[in-house]
Amino acid sequence: MTRISRSLFGDLDVEVELDAPIGVASWFCAGGRADFLVRPQTADALAELLKRCRQIDTPVRIMGEGANLLVDDDGVSGIVVRLDAPAFRSIEHNIDGKLELVRVGAGADLARTLMRFARAGIGGLESLMGVPASIGGAIRMNAGGAYGEIGDAVHAVACLDAGGETRVYTADELRFDYRSTNIVDPIILWTVFSITQENPVRLRERVKEIAAYKSRTQPLGEKSAGCMYRNPIDPETGERVSAGRIIDEVGLKGLQHGSATVSTRHANFFTIERNGRARDAIELGDLVHARVLDARGIELQREVVVWDRSSPERIGNA
Numbered sequence: 001m002t003r004i005s006r007s008l009f010g011d012l013d014v015e016v017e018l019d020a021p022i023g024v025a026s027w028f029c030a031g032g033r034a035d036f037l038v039r040p041q042t043a044d045a046l047a048e049l050l051k052r053c054r055q056i057d058t059p060v061r062i063m064g065e066g067a068n069l070l071v072d073d074d075g076v077s078g079i080v081v082r083l084d085a086p087a088f089r090s091i092e093h094n095i096d097g098k099l100e101l102v103r104v105g106a107g108a109d110l111a112r113t114l115m116r117f118a119r120a121g122i123g124g125l126e127s128l129m130g131v132p133a134s135i136g137g138a139i140r141m142n143a144g145g146a147y148g149e150i151g152d153a154v155h156a157v158a159c160l161d162a163g164g165e166t167r168v169y170t171a172d173e174l175r176f177d178y179r180s181t182n183i184v185d186p187i188i189l190w191t192v193f194s195i196t197q198e199n200p201v202r203l204r205e206r207v208k209e210i211a212a213y214k215s216r217t218q219p220l221g222e223k224s225a226g227c228m229y230r231n232p233i234d235p236e237t238g239e240r241v242s243a244g245r246i247i248d249e250v251g252l253k254g255l256q257h258g259s260a261t262v263s264t265r266h267a268n269f270f271t272i273e274r275n276g277r278a279r280d281a282i283e284l285g286d287l288v289h290a291r292v293l294d295a296r297g298i299e300l301q302r303e304v305v306v307w308d309r310s311s312p313e314r315i316g317n318a
């Protein structure tokens, strides 16, 4: 890898932070730093940054709200990009003159977008209530749950490819599966959603119902990144089964390793105590994985994205 020079960013409209504490900025509130945290201020600056990084073989990663991310204590090399500048957080209505289409920037906060939609009686995304995410991170993970997934409401997605070129995909070119999509481009720029006009009072009631379900079933107040493992396919029935229930049945609720614990509220949530180590959660995951494999013959797959110095140093890698 080429040594990164600050001159790489010199004439670009970007904000740059050296040795940035990205781990503590994630929802786990633990883990290491990035050599550079870069906040592009425009889409052109982001595209040019990608081109330059590719030319000099510099690793780039993209971080949304960090709600599905575990950054190893040793941190990561290269550049981490965040799209929290206003240029990436806009919400535009009446796309192509159509009332039912809304474009939302990838850096927009999902919860704030949902609250704004609920107040305006805009339906279509309320099933995502209570899922902490940026729009880009939610699309990358096809975030969702008992009430539906974000992919259900997607009309089109724009991405930047590794060479910095913009590509727009329509719904019929996209596939949204359980916590995944067929998008291979490294950066999601914006999404057009199909929305519906709803009675604002009824919509707000539904939003409250979904939020109440989430806070009843998940330890939202603790430092975690949601479900550690994807729900696996049961080899006997061929159906997806709850990883949390399996971990619970194997007797691992409350299992502790250093500063990390399998939540007693929801066995697929791992939590890290204040000033704890990311490595403890990674190792706890390995213990749980081995115990479930041993007891049930099921190979759990991680849903949380782990970044460390040995993981593929490419944007959007999962």
Ligand SMILES: Cc1cc2nc3c(=O)[nH]c(=O)nc-3n(C[C@H](O)[C@H](O)[C@H](O)COP(=O)(O)OP(=O)(O)OC[C@H]3O[C@@H](n4cnc5c(N)ncnc54)[C@H](O)[C@@H]3O)c2cc1C
Pocket (backbone or CB within 6 Å): 027, 061, 062, 063, 064, 065, 066, 067, 068, 069, 083, 106, 107, 130, 131, 132, 133, 134, 135, 136, 137, 138, 139, 140, 141, 142, 143, 144, 145, 186, 187, 188, 189, 218, 219, 220, 224, 225, 226, 227, 305, 315, 316, 317, 318
């Ligand atoms: C308390 C809690 C509850 C949760 N409940 C749920 C739930 O019910 N359902 C659910 O699905 N998830 C849940 N999660 C997990 C998390 O909310 C989702 O995975 C969410 O989609 C993560 O979005 P993010 O912006 O934080 O992405 P990050 O965690 O920052 O990143 C996740 C991945 O997306 C990539 N990424 C981020 N932004 C972009 C972009 N613009 N372009 C391309 N790639 C990008 C990253 O590189 C990384 O690979 C929960 C998490 C927490 C902490």
